[in-house]
Amino acid sequence: MKAFDYHRPAAVGEAAALLATLADSRPLAGGMTLLPTLKLRLAEAPALIDLSRLSEARGIKQDGDALAVGAMTCHADVAASPLAKALIPGLAQLAGSIGDPAVRNRGTIGGSLANNDPSADYPAAVLALGAVIVTSRREIPADDYFVGLFETALEPDEIILAVRLPVPRAAGYAKLRNPASRFPTVGVFVADTSAGVRVAANGFALGVARLPEFESALANHFAPDAVAGIHVDAEAFSSDIHAEAAYKAHLVGVMARRAVSTALELRGPP
Amino acid sequence: MALSFTLNGKPRQVEAAPSTLVSELLRDHLGLTGTHVGCDTSQCGACVVLLDGRAVKSCTLLAPALDGASVTTIEGLAKGEVLHPMQQAFHLNHGLQCGFCTAGMVMTAVALVADNPSPTEAEVRAGLEGNICRCTGYQNIVASILAGAAAMRSASDVAA
Numbered sequence A: 001m002k003a004f005d006y007h008r009p010a011a012v013g014e015a016a017a018l019l020a021t022l023a024d025s026r027p028l029a030g031g032m033t034l035l036p037t038l039k040l041r042l043a044e045a046p047a048l049i050d051l052s053r054l055s056e057a058r059g060i061k062q063d064g065d066a067l068a069v070g071a072m073t074c075h076a077d078v079a080a081s082p083l084a085k086a087l088i089p090g091l092a093q094l095a096g097s098i099g100d101p102a103v104r105n106r107g108t109i110g111g112s113l114a115n116n117d118p119s120a121d122y123p124a125a126v127l128a129l130g131a132v133i134v135t136s137r138r139e140i141p142a143d144d145y146f147v148g149l150f151e152t153a154l155e156p157d158e159i160i161l162a163v164r165l166p167v168p169r170a171a172g173y174a175k176l177r178n179p180a181s182r183f184p185t186v187g188v189f190v191a192d193t194s195a196g197v198r199v200a201a202n203g204f205a206l207g208v209a210r211l212p213e214f215e216s217a218l219a220n221h222f223a224p225d226a227v228a229g230i231h232v233d234a235e236a237f238s239s240d241i242h243a244e245a246a247y248k249a250h251l252v253g254v255m256a257r258r259a260v261s262t263a264l265e266l267r268g269p270p
Numbered sequence B: 001m002a003l004s005f006t007l008n009g010k011p012r013q014v015e016a017a018p019s020t021l022v023s024e025l026l027r028d029h030l031g032l033t034g035t036h037v038g039c040d041t042s043q044c045g046a047c048v049v050l051l052d053g054r055a056v057k058s059c060t061l062l063a064p065a066l067d068g069a070s071v072t073t074i075e076g077l078a079k080g081e082v083l084h085p086m087q088q089a090f091h092l093n094h095g096l097q098c099g100f101c102t103a104g105m106v107m108t109a110v111a112l113v114a115d116n117p118s119p120t121e122a123e124v125r126a127g128l129e130g131n132i133c134r135c136t137g138y139q140n141i142v143a144s145i146l147a148g149a150a151a152m153r154s155a156s157d158v159a160a
């Protein structure tokens, strides 16, 4: 790997100042995406700002009617958190299904959201739950946060500190995993929230997006059958060596049905 | 930069550039070549070590992450000539095959059983998702881990 300068600030202000002053510097979280990219020289960073000592970006807590997850919380900690399991079991389940155990022990929710891989799992949950991304500068509603392929509303020197996820009445996630990379081919997160039913899918060519037709069908009747037969346009997907666009479009309906079943199971009897 | 951490139970101080990967630090600087580098792209798990008890891929970890932490490598499992119960189980169940992925498999297995002392076969298979064997035989590895888990349980009964 090319040499770089390395800073490990203990305060958010200091981290943001370093990012603002050191040209092309990048935050480092779990490194599960950034380090492979640097090793393969797909990216270069003259300086890395390690966020691991920022206590403000740690911890999982209840914040009113929401679950607040610190940006530096690794996937394994969300999966094992009694609070996450009690408040949003569908989220804990999703976290426990990312990659493999070693990836879950390092990869963080903040890193996943900053990266916004079109196949990443967390963005679907964050968008469907109508979460708020809390940064070093402001609070960004999920609806304004995901901009496109690996693109978000974040400024280069802006640091995600936490994600505030409103506790839904029910929520569930289902995906078809690529058996080799373990990333989802298509995943759908459904949430019955106080702001209505929200549904988001990953795997689209331009990344995560909401599914309005699925939302209105489920608003009428929150049951797997309600989404049967909804047509999903293959245009929004791209074909790759793993799956054709038409197949991915078909998977959206299948995964949406399974996600609703999961949501109902996790909610338990009324 | 100066790093100080616990390595296989003993305090260590080393000087390393921040861009040093933990796999490089262990193998090239500290001579602990039991940790293998298979893919070097975070896929294969041959390089798994324990960082504060958790399985991590050392090829995708910067040396500064060790600062103040405790690291266990495959060299840290045996007590002198006495193999760790998980190592012994791999030996008895022919879990090694060519042996290249074994260190990572054993470290992942030790972390898995520490978390879940009585895993089912399905849980063992799910726990191995990040460890790839290119001899393409997971059967004996899974059998080894189930036997190793049982041995670790009785070892802790004896200790208790």
Ligand SMILES: Cc1cc2nc3c(=O)[nH]c(=O)nc-3n(C[C@H](O)[C@H](O)[C@H](O)COP(=O)(O)OP(=O)(O)OC[C@H]3O[C@@H](n4cnc5c(N)ncnc54)[C@H](O)[C@@H]3O)c2cc1C
Pocket (backbone or CB within 6 Å): A026, A027, A028, A029, A030, A031, A032, A033, A034, A035, A051, A071, A072, A097, A098, A099, A100, A103, A106, A107, A108, A109, A110, A111, A112, A114, A115, A117, A119, A120, A121, A122, A158, A159, A160, A161, A181, A182, A183, A184, B041, B042, B043
């Ligand atoms: C083998 C393997 C399998 C995987 N499988 C899956 C999978 O199935 N599903 C899935 O969703 N993901 C998967 N991942 C990706 C994994 O979840 C990563 O952890 C995640 O994408 C990035 O998180 P990180 O903490 O490692 O971030 P890093 O790699 O440290 O950083 C990623 C990017 O985000 C920026 N960044 C990090 N934190 C912040 C912050 N707080 N504020 C602002 N910017 C920040 C960095 O500068 C960098 O550009 C996999 C990864 C590997 C190696």
